[in-house]
Amino acid sequence: MQERILKILEKNGNLTIKQLAVLLDEDEEIVRNEIIRMKKEGVILGFNTVINWEKTERQLVTALIEVRVHPQKDRGFDDVADKISSLKQVTGCYLMSGGFDLAVMVEGKDFKEIALFVAEKLAVIDGVLSTATHFVLKKYKDGGVHFMNAVKDDREAIVL
C-alpha cells in the first residue's frame, strides 16, 4: 500500500486524496491515514513542482560541484554535509563513491553568483579540501520528467 501510494505521488504530487483513492481502488480514509502516517514518519517530506525555468523570464543557472572533504573523527562526512545542505542555494547534496566525496547541486541567477557562492560560502567551510564546479548547460530530464517530450501528444487523427 505504502509503495503503491508513493509510486503515484512520485509522479503526480498534485492529486487530491480522493483522486488517489480512486486511482488505487482503495478507501479514501485509509489512503488519508496512510499519507498522514508517512508524513509523520518522514517518509513523505514535501511536494515539489518540476519546473522548466528556461521557459520563464527567470534567469537560473544550475551547477554540480564536486567537493572533497576531510572526514572528521566519529562523524565522517555528516557534519560538513549537513552544513552545506543548510545553505539556501544548495538544492541537493549527496555522498558519493569515487573520485570525490560530496556532489552538491547549486542554483544561482548567473555563473558569477555561483562562483561567488563557491568562493565565499562553500570552500571556506571547515573540512572542505577542494571544489570543482561544473555548470549545467541544458536540462533534458529532471525530477523524473523528460523535458523534451513532456506534454506533447503527437498522435494524428485517424478514423477507427
Added chain:
Amino acid sequence: MIKSNIASVPASGIRKYFDLLNEMEDVISLGIGEPDFVTPFSIMQAAHTAMDRGHTHYSSNMGFISLREEIAKYMKNRYGLSYCPKDEILVTVGASEAIDLALRCLLGPGDEVIIPEPSFVAYKGCATFTGATVVTVDLDKNNRFKLTKEALEKAITERTRVIIFPFPNNPTGSIMKKEDMAEIADFLKDKDLVIISDEIYSELTYNGGHVSIASFDCLKEKTLVINGFSKAFAMTGWRLGYACGCKELIHAMNKIHQYAIMCAPSIAQYAAMDALRNGADDVRYMVEKYNQRRRIIVNGFNEIGLDCFEPEGAFYAFPSIKRTGMTSDEFCESLLKEEHVLMVPGNAFGKSGEGYARATYASSIDNILEALDRIDRFLRRRNIK
C-alpha cells in the same frame, strides 16, 4: 465510376471532428483509439538490430516462420489455444488487414454477416464492400453491452456465414467472460458459419484475464482469432497483426494477402518477435497505468453526472450522455467547440451507440482530469448536473 457498394458507404462520421480539431489549439483529445505510450525500448532495439544486420528483405508471404512460432507459443501459453505455425497462422498488416481478408474470403452477395453494435467501424465497412448483407445486433447497456444467445437467435438465418465477435469491445470496453459465452458456444456449435473473434484488446482486461471464444472446443475449428501488436505492445504505427484459424481459411486469406500485400513489413516482424519474447513486463506496466486511468475517468464521469458503466477491457469509457438532452453528435460537437475536448459520438459505432460518447483513457492522468473539469464546466453551463 465508383462501384455502388463502395460509393454507398458513407464517409466516416468522425471525419468532421478531425477537421475541426486541426483548427484548434490546446485540444485534449480523448478521441483516438491508440496507446499514448511509445513502443517499449527493447522492442525498438530489436528493430534497430534487424536493420543493422541488413534484415531488410521480404519475409515469406505468411510472415517469418520464427515469428509465427512465437505467436503459436504465445497463443498456447496465454489463451490455451494451439495453432500450427506452418499453416494456421498468417501475419498481416495490422489486425485490420486480417479482418478484411477474412470477410473477403467468406462473404459475397446474398450472404449475411452478424455484427454486434456498437463496435469498431471497420467490420461494417469491409463487410459491405464484399456485397454481403450486414445484420446488426444491438448491444444493450443494461446487459453490460454483452452479446447474448437470444440476440443471436433472432439475427441468425440460413444465410448467415459470419458472426463478428468483438470483445473486449471498442467502443464500450465490455468483455465476455467464459460463463457469458457458454450458452452462445452451445448454440453455435452445430451452425455452419465462421466466428471472427477480434481479440486485439485481449491483453487489456482489468478484472481477470481474457478468455477466447475459440477456447470452447466445439468452436475452435470454426473460429478465426484475430489479434495484433498495436494495443498490447503500443505498436500501432508498426502495423502488425495476425490471424489464427483452420488451415483452409488461412490458406484462402493468404491468397489475397500474397497478391495485395505480399508480406507484412519485415522490420516490424523482427520487433514483434522481441515483443512476444520479452514484452510481458512492459505490457503489465502499461495495463496497470490504463487501469488507474480507467478508475479515474469512470469515477469522474459518474461524478459529473454522466452515467458510465464500468468497462472491463480495452481503453475506452462509454458514458451515457442522454440526460443532456443532446444527441451524441450535438454533444461531441459542442464539447469540442466550447471546451476543446474531443470525444467520439457513440453513433459512429452503430445506431445503438446513440446517446453515448467514447472517451479513450490512453492519455495522461493530468489530461484526463483536465478533460473531466472541462466537461463538468460544459454541463454546468447548461445546468445539467
